Amino acid sequence: MGTQEFQPPIVQFAPLDKLLALGRANSLWPMTFGIACCAIEMMATGASRFDLARFGAEVFRPSPRHCDVMIVCGTISKKMVPAIKTLYDQMPEPKWVIAMGNCAISGGPFVFDGQYGIVEGADQLFPVDVFIPGCPPRPEALIEGIIELEQKITGFRRWPVVEVE
Amino acid sequence: MDKQATLDLLYVAAFFLGGLGFAAGPVIIALLLAPRTTRNTAGKSGQLIECGMEPIGDAWIRFGIVYYLYALMFVAFAVDILFLFPVALIYRKTAEAAMNIGDMRAFIEILLFVGILSLIIIYAWKKGVFKWERKNFNRQ
Numbered sequence: 001m002g003t004q005e006f007q008p009p010i011v012q013f014a015p016l017d018k019l020l021a022l023g024r025a026n027s028l029w030p031m032t033f034g035i036a037c038c039a040i041e042m043m044a045t046g047a048s049r050f051d052l053a054r055f056g057a058e059v060f061r062p063s064p065r066h067c068d069v070m071i072v073c074g075t076i077s078k079k080m081v082p083a084i085k086t087l088y089d090q091m092p093e094p095k096w097v098i099a100m101g102n103c104a105i106s107g108g109p110f111v112f113d114g115q116y117g118i119v120e121g122a123d124q125l126f127p128v129d130v131f132i133p134g135c136p137p138r139p140e141a142l143i144e145g146i147i148e149l150e151q152k153i154t155g156f157r158r159w160p161v162v163e164v165e
Numbered sequence: 166m167d168k169q170a171t172l173d174l175l176y177v178a179a180f181f182l183g184g185l186g187f188a189a190g191p192v193i194i195a196l197l198l199a200p201r202t203t204r205n206t207a208g209k210s211g212q213l214i215e216c217g218m219e220p221i222g223d224a225w226i227r228f229g230i231v232y233y234l235y236a237l238m239f240v241a242f243a244v245d246i247l248f249l250f251p252v253a254l255i256y257r258k259t260a261e262a263a264m265n266i267g268d269m270r271a272f273i274e275i276l277l278f279v280g281i282l283s284l285i286i287i288y289a290w291k292k293g294v295f296k297w298e299r300k301n302f303n304r305q
Contacts, residue, residue: 007201016198063215082207083217089205090215126206 004127006093018154024068024094025153028057028146031067033087036074038101038136045139055159057146064090069149071142072128075103075110076119088126096129096153097122098145101136108135234294238285245282252278 034042045052052058061067064087076084088097099122102108107120122128129152132145144162151157203210214220252275289295 004204006204009198009200011197020198064217065215082219085207086209086212086217087215089203089207089209090212091203093200093203095203126204 021153021155025150026056026158027059028069028096028149029059029061029067030057030069030071030098031064031087031091032060032062033070034073035076035080035084036101036103038073038104041136041139042071042073042100042142045142050139050143052143052146055143055146055150064088065092067091068094069096069098069146071098071100072104072122073100073136075108076122076125077117078119081119081125085125096149097126098130098132098142098149099123099128100132100142100145101134103135105131105133231297234289234292238289238294241282241285245279245285248278249275 030042034040044050046058046060057069064070068091070088070091072084088095099105103110103118104122107115107118110118111120119125130145130149132141134141137145147157147159150159212220213224255271
């Protein structure tokens, strides 16, 4: 039913695309969409201490039609799958998905033989652009994930790489 | 048509086209530059409800007729107020200059006008507009 093919715009210019990519990368609009405990870290990232606004990605929109990025933050229960799929469908192109936390990557601690309740990874539902490991990841990790996504969109990294001491 | 008039017309036309371009331009640019479809997993890109849930029923349903009567009452009194504005202007003038109509007469005229319009309330009251209940027009 679904398709991963989409019709590109009628008019395309390479320099314009580069410019648009720059704009998109530095004003990512994530969706206000928390499905489990990683969402608490996502809220912390948006709040004043970690201040996602420094990287232009603080405009959490409640409507999928406004959004660029879906941050799948948490365990995807099978009950939730139709809603997540609908939200993904409703996001207009261009759109990106960040899988945040071990549950969204692979099911995390809930994977065992005979489990019936959860989806083992967001990539079972739709393509994922950035994976952020952690249980839950720290806000800095989410910020790093968003910077990675910016790098994926524009092709270069605008922010310095933090060295681990 | 002399030169000045033609020039003025040209200015008007230029501003008109400018305004039109300002309004229609963004729509056309978005049509040309935006991707025409979006990737999807369940074919629900066109679903109206945006919270991920399945919509229950249709938005095109029948609403209670009670609200329509209420709106009619509002219109009646809005028109009432609308007519009072010119009256208020004239009334002040007559009071100042005491031209044709005397102060008392103008006052009584307004009173009559508002009084007759206020009968709307009694009429509606009698018709049962203020009783907020579902009207049934099912034939027996």
